[in-house]
Amino acid sequence: MKLVKANVYGFGKWVDQRFNFEQDYQVIFGANEAGKTTLLNFIKSILFGFASARGENKYLQYKPRNSGKYGGELELKADDDSLWMIRRIEGKGDGEVTLFHDDQQVPTSFLSEIIGSFTKDDFENTHVFDDKAILSIYGLDENKLETEVMSIGAVGSKDWLATADNLNHQADDIYKQRGQKQPLVVNLKKHDELIEEKAEIENQQQAYQRVKTQLEKTQADFDDNEVLLKKVSETENDLRNLDKKWSRYEQLQQKNDPNKEADQISSDDWENVLKANQELSTLKETPLTNKASELNNVEKAVLNNYRTNQNQLNYIRNQKFELQNLQFHRDDMNSKLLKVDTQVDQLFKNHTQLSEQMRPLTTDEIDQITPQANKTNNLPLMVLGVAVVLAFVIGNPLRLLFGLVAIASAVWYWYQIRIKNNKMALSNFPFLEQKGYANLPQETILSLQGTVIALDNFRGTQNGLSDGIKSIEVDLNKWRKILIELNVLDESYKSDNYNEQIEKYFARLDQIKAKADLSEQNAIETQKITVGRKQRLDNLNDNIEQILQKYDAINMDSFIRMHTKQVENQQVITQINQDKDFLGNDLSELKKYASHEALTKEFVQATNKKSELADKNNELSRQMGSLKEQMQQVFDNAQYQHIVAELAQNKADILENYDEWISQKLASNWIRQMLNIATENRYPKMIEKATQYFSLLTNNNYVKIDFDKKDIFVTSAKKNRFDVHELSKATTIQLYLALRLAFVTEISDLIKLPILIDDAFVDFDISRTENVFKLIQEIAKSNQVIYVTANQPDNIPADHILKLGEENIA
């Protein structure tokens, strides 16, 4: 397919512009900004679609600014000389395409007749050479080149390649040789770890056998030790027992057996002596007479006194009542005197003017001081006097009556005096002062006369009574003297109740007399008892003496000492017997030890030995426990079982991973291999061709192109091998050209599209530029080349040059 015409409706700077192209190669020459690259982009866009308005490509849309029209037509000539015309104008997506074949409109799907399965990217990668494309050489590797070749070689091969790639990637997700995280890698690592872990676990049977042997040996040791321990334990117990008994043993050793042959005081004798002695001392301590019935000296004196003065005392006893009468008489007078004293006091109390000096006035004297001489009625006074005397002399109740009469008459008299006194001066009467009425008014004197008379009478009575009392007192004192003499009264007795004292005396006397009789009787009784006791004492002493003699005891004390000694001895014997019983058979054992230290030493040794053995016993028991546990662990074998199960699972996982990996890997390889076959081994042919082109371009400086995993290598004629990165820029471009041109020519039987070169050779020297053009011309024979440049090319026929910017456009 060769491009013959381009008809631009509107694209970048080009509007309504037509271009004609040579069919083999076409050089388009123009200054910068002349629109060369725009033209190349126009060709690409019409063939494969406009650039989208989005992303980086929007600058490649080339929508004209000075025209509403967008797009254009390309006319291509097929190998059979039929003409294809592609029209692309603005429309949905990458533009609206109309396709004509020999002026007949055909479905757009026929576009593949021209561009095959190429996309714009494919075309740019393989047929377009510009600065950008050339740089992509650094990303080229064998796989990519091969893929590119194969992608063109068979129907749907691109999908297949993608699938193969995809499978390869998926396989890489399962396993990568240098990977770390992929499941197969992980599982293989885990397998190694598990094997290692398994190797660390002892063979179960061996472990079992080993532990079993150990256990049996330990068990035997334990049993032996157990026997020893038992023996030592017994020894220790025996020794402990002896140790406990040692003190008793020692006690026993220190006790001397008392002589049993010494005289034994029989218990009967002992008791008899004791009893007798007790009675003896009781008897000795008992008083012989009843002292309570004895008369004391005072009593004796009283009795003697009585006996001496019996007649007088008996007389006194009879005169007792006489004495009593005397006393009564005196007392009576005393009480009367007391009464008169009271009445006198009463008079003084009632008559404040009354004084002790006042004496009754005689009738004359009264008349003198009475104005109505003699007219004064003295009758009241007489009545009064009689009444008072009668009142004192006569007993009740008449005394009261006379008292009243006396008072009434006194009042009457007093009244008369008073009337008289008012009429006279008293100072004229000296008797008044003599008789104690000085300074008193007459009336008062007169009125007091009754009272003074009464007082005077009272005085007389008082004197009489006092005299009576005195004479009685004299009698009584006589009696007192007699009574004192007869010891009836004590001198110290001050009172005069002699009657009572006499009675008291005789009461006591009678008592003493009775007591004296009793005492006499007692004396007779006591005499009898004393005789009996004397006999009993002699008996007892004899008994004691007999028994004491029997045991050669000097006296009671020595006998008691003998008995005490005997009791003590008995105690010792009992203790010794108890000790012997307590010690029993151990006694002979204990005797083997010289001292307690020797025993203790042996005991401590035994204890130490026992604890040593017990420790060993515990240790062995613990070991056995541990071994039994180990045995159980060996038998249970959980860890091992776990690892074995893990290993089995791990193996299954590994194989599952591997099967998946290998099937994906193989599937990928199978697809690629299938495509390779289907594409007739274009790739090796292409490399061969590229080598040839490269050699040509470099004046045979390089003779080989080959690859490692990532990079392209070239070998110089001098057999030096260079990485693509080591090459000069010009050489790199040459290599790229060689590879690309080889590729295009290799697939030219399938896809024939013009090669577009955008000023790619600016860095070439003259000779290389010439070589390039030689190659282009050579290739152009089978594949059209369109080459835009800002440099005027030499040695190119003019009809193959299209100058932009000049008016030679068709």
Place this chain on the structure above:
Amino acid sequence: MKFLHAADLHLDTPFIGISDFSKELQQQLKDSTYQAATKLFETAIAEQVDFVILAGDIFDDTDSSLKAQMFLRDEFEKLNQADIKVYLIYGNHDYYRNNFAVVNFPKNVKVFGQDVSTVAINTKDGQRVGLTGFSYYQQHIQQSIVQDYPDRGNFDYQIGILHAGVGDDNYAPFQVSDLLKKGYDYWALGHIHKREILHEAPMVVYPGDIQGRNQNETTPKGFYIVSVTNQVTQLKFVKSSIYTWDKASINALADDTIDSLINKIADMLDQSQTLITLTIDNAQNLNNDVIKTIKRDEIRQHFVNVTTNGILYKIYLKFNDNPQLAKVDQKYWDEAATSTLNLDNIKDLDSKLYASDIIREHINEPGFLSSIKELTKNTINQKYTGE
């Protein structure tokens, strides 16, 4: 005369892919080899056999067999009480090593030594029976030991006991014809876990293991009660397996959902004590989300939490051929397959992986390549559908 022939007890086998199951089920699975063995010994007593032959791989692991040894000792003692002899050889799994057997078996047990030897027994019906065999003393035996077996001796009935694989270079390789030449009446084989009668008259028998131990050991497992009357040998299979592994598949349809798949699968889980490995065929028909759900193991998790008769062990998705593939000429695929899918290529793919014992052994297993080819195709089918 009657005897019991069993092999490959593999006591204490660890089960894989069961960690999701309930603790109870896990424990039952772990115990299942013991349960099966108990059934075996009970049957021997119930059937009043003259003797029991255990043709190797009694223990799964010789490093740790104490529990198994004690178990066997007790069981053997019961047989001893019932006057039943035991003839036992060690296989490649339990090959004899020092200190391996620490538990003494009772007197009725005869363990064959490293060298081929023959013992005789008189059965209750008066038959004189010879038994010839040997035990593994190493894990691998490359030479054919069968040639050391003596020709038929002076016995009424002679039995060869052998733990080996037909033409299996690592495990005392033999051919059936080698055995037939010896003129024995019965070959009691062990090693192959699949029950198989290689030859009749004389009988050459693999009883298989007594309990399936992984998803590949399908079908009920057990042992044979062998009766010999008038020189005629008759076999009776007795099932001992507690759990049966089985494979099943369902066909995926385009309108299948997770729920509809769960219903279909639930219908399949009707057998109790059965562990089902399920393949969903034509998975390419399924909606992408459904496939993702299955790949996240959600369906299986669902059945872990749901009570069903059978147990869903694992789900595989099988993506069948896709019309898309046909667009590429089959000859390209085939041509590419020969250069890609070959063992050398696989071994060279990654030297580090091939250095792993597990992977190397896996690659060298017979049938590896074809299974990987299937897997690879499945991968491509799935990948193409998935994109």
